[in-house]
Amino acid sequence: RRRAPCDEQHAEGATILGSQQADWLLDGLDRSPARYNVLANQVFMARLLEGEEELTLPMDKWDGYPADxxxxxxxxxxxxxxNPVVLTGDLHTNWVNDLKLDFERPDSPTVGTEFAGTSISSSGDGVDTAPQGENALGHNPHIKFFNAQRGYVRCRLTPEQFRADYRVMPYVTRPDAPIATRASYVVEDGIPGAQET
Structure with a gap:
């Protein structure tokens, strides 16, 4: 459910992870020797401000829990x-987001990347772009890509880069749909943020 930013977001005890899980996550990241620290995530992590006359946030995603x-x-x-990279599902659309130290300041440091993937068949055929994506791109400079087709995100890691290929189909409501790469982004080793290739 979407709402305008409100005090309830900052209520004491409001958490998306819970303190024990948050401590476990940060401790694991702090001790990690991995070249790419990949976090599997269920709901949108970056800020997703949308609207026309009133701007709202999705309160059932990380936007509803800004302290976490x-x-x-x-x-x-x-x-x-x-190289923190977040892989997110549960959206039925494709997104590429820079994760910012402060989402209200577009010039704040980029600290990671979020690759959010679509559903394979839920929500029907989908479209390349949609009003939701156009609206979100206009209000969130950290969002680099939006697509509303069906498909999946193929990830490839090398010592030099993390590559995400957004593979999409023009339809899923009948057999034999072709699949193609709609967009590709990379996170270069040691350089936070996604770059389109």
């Missing part, structure tokens, strides 16, 4: 675990 997100973004900025 701020703690994670601050940790990524200060402790600098290598």
């Amino acid at each position: 997100r701020d703690r994670l973004m601050t940790f990524l900025h200060e402790r600098r675990p290598a």
